[in-house]
Structures are given as structure tokens and as C-alpha cells.
Amino acid sequence: MIRAVRRIIFAVSLTATFAAQAPAATSGESLYLGQCSFCHGKDGEGGRGATLQRRILRHAPDEAALRLVIRRGIAGSSMPGTALSDSEIDQVAKYVRSLGRRTIRPLPGDPNRGERLYQGKGGCPACHAVSARGGSFGPDLTEIGAARSPAYLRASVVEPGAEVPRGFVQIRAVTKNGGQITGARVNEDTFSVQIRDAGGVVHSLWKEDLNGMNVDLGKSPMPSYGSVFSKDELDDLVAYLAALRGTR
Numbered sequence: 001m002i003r004a005v006r007r008i009i010f011a012v013s014l015t016a017t018f019a020a021q022a023p024a025a026t027s028g029e030s031l032y033l034g035q036c037s038f039c040h041g042k043d044g045e046g047g048r049g050a051t052l053q054r055r056i057l058r059h060a061p062d063e064a065a066l067r068l069v070i071r072r073g074i075a076g077s078s079m080p081g082t083a084l085s086d087s088e089i090d091q092v093a094k095y096v097r098s099l100g101r102r103t104i105r106p107l108p109g110d111p112n113r114g115e116r117l118y119q120g121k122g123g124c125p126a127c128h129a130v131s132a133r134g135g136s137f138g139p140d141l142t143e144i145g146a147a148r149s150p151a152y153l154r155a156s157v158v159e160p161g162a163e164v165p166r167g168f169v170q171i172r173a174v175t176k177n178g179g180q181i182t183g184a185r186v187n188e189d190t191f192s193v194q195i196r197d198a199g200g201v202v203h204s205l206w207k208e209d210l211n212g213m214n215v216d217l218g219k220s221p222m223p224s225y226g227s228v229f230s231k232d233e234l235d236d237l238v239a240y241l242a243a244l245r246g247t248r
């Protein structure tokens, strides 16, 4: 009995301490910093997650949609769902909207020059499609400016493989009769694995027919452009990519 009472007193004083440290007005911020800033940046500038410094969010045109995106995440992307309570989600959502009212620093580059580099010197359409024009070896870039931050886009071009999106992890399978198939792992379950090779052909393999599989995590089939473009050219290219928001 006395033990129980002590425990309650302890719990109450603990709650009081937390309340004093994190006043209600900033709890949206602290939740955001703890759970979201890792991908969306400390100030919502974006990273591997989308830039949130926008008044209009593609997946969250209104408050209900915003709360749903935060609760469930976005299917097919690395945006996860969360186990936060309703009131915590409300607070984070409010904080996300406050990030949207911040002024965005304009990017240094010129998107038109960037587009010419993309088409010409970069040879990017060989592997990437924008609005259904271009190859399908790499991810579709039609909406890449809405999904990723400028900093991430620059890193993707300068050091591909820093982070390889799902569906593009490279894998090598060796079959029991000595064959080798290298490509992107499209899917894998207990019994089989599907690999898309550089020619775009998808191979479906039974695991019992394989001698082994080798996952080259972190290895990208995309060449690095770090030494191909000057700093100004990279600025232009990133400005072009950041402007790809599915509207063209």
C-alpha cells in the first residue's frame, strides 16, 4: 500500500518535471525534432524526406489529409507511419504548417541551363524518365523535386549510393548451374526473388535453384557526376531537378 502511494507520488512529480521542461506550446516542435527532423531537416528544409517549407503540400492539401499522411505514412516511399496519439499528431501537424510559412531561400542555380545539362552533357534520360520520356533503369524523376530536398538531390548526383531507394538495391544471384544475374531487387519473399537486369528484363528465380545471393547494399549502378560538372553546373542541375514537381 505504502509502496503504491510512493509510486504514484513519484509518477506525479515526474510528470510535473516533464511538463515544466516541455511546455504545451512547443511539444509539436519537440515531437517533430525527435521523429521527423531526421528525414525532413531541423527546419523542414528537407533531406531524404520532402521539403516541408511550403504552404501547399502535395500529399496534404488540407488538415485532415495532413493528419492522415502523418498517421499512415506514404505508401511506396520511405515516409513511415507513426504510433503517435491523436493529440500528438495534431500538434506535429500544426508545427508542420508553421514550417510551411517560413520563407524559402531561393536556389542559386538556373533551371533552364540545368535542363540542358540534364539532357545533354549528363545523359540522364538514358536511365531516368521525366513525364514518361526517358529510360526506366533508374527511378522516375517526374516528381523528384517534391519528394526530395535540394541537398539530397545534389548528393544523389555527386555520390550515388549514399542512399539507394527501395527497389533499386543491387543484388547478384548465382544459380546452381553456374549462371549469374545482377540487377535491382524488385521483390523478394521466402521462396523466390525477382531481379531486374540492366536491360530492364525481370528475372524471377526460385531460391532453391540458387547457390547464393549477394546484396550489394550501398552500391549504386548510377555513375558519379562529382567530377563531370563544375560547381555552377551542379547548382543549375539541382535547380532543374528541384523544379520537377509533376506539373510539367
Ligand code: HEC
Pocket (backbone or CB within 6 Å): 032, 035, 036, 037, 038, 039, 040, 048, 049, 050, 051, 056, 057, 058, 059, 060, 066, 069, 070, 074, 077, 078, 079, 080, 082, 092, 093, 096, 146, 147, 148
Ligand atoms: C525515414 C524518413 C522519414 C521520416 C522519419 C518522416 N518522413 Fe515524412 N516523408 C518522407 C519522404 C521520403 C517523403 C516524400 C514521399 C513522396 O512524396 O514520395 C515524406 C513526405 C512527408 C509529407 C508530405 C509532403 C508533401 O509535400 O506532400 C509530410 C507532411 C511529412 N512527410 C511529414 C512527416 C512528419 C510530421 C514526420 C514525423 C512524425 C515524418 N514526415 C517523418 C520521409 C520521412
Ligand code: HEC
Pocket (backbone or CB within 6 Å): 118, 122, 123, 124, 125, 126, 127, 128, 137, 138, 139, 144, 148, 153, 156, 157, 160, 161, 162, 163, 164, 165, 168, 219, 220, 221, 222, 223, 225, 237, 241
Ligand atoms: C546508368 C544509368 C544512370 C544514369 C546515366 C543516371 N542515373 Fe540517376 N540513378 C540511377 C539509378 C539506378 C538510381 C537508383 C539508385 C541510386 O539512388 O543510387 C539513380 C538515382 C538517382 C536519383 C535519386 C532518386 C531517388 O529517389 O532517391 C537522382 C536524383 C538521380 N539519379 C539523378 C540523375 C541525374 C541528374 C543524372 C544525370 C546527370 C543521372 N541520374 C544519371 C541510374 C542512372
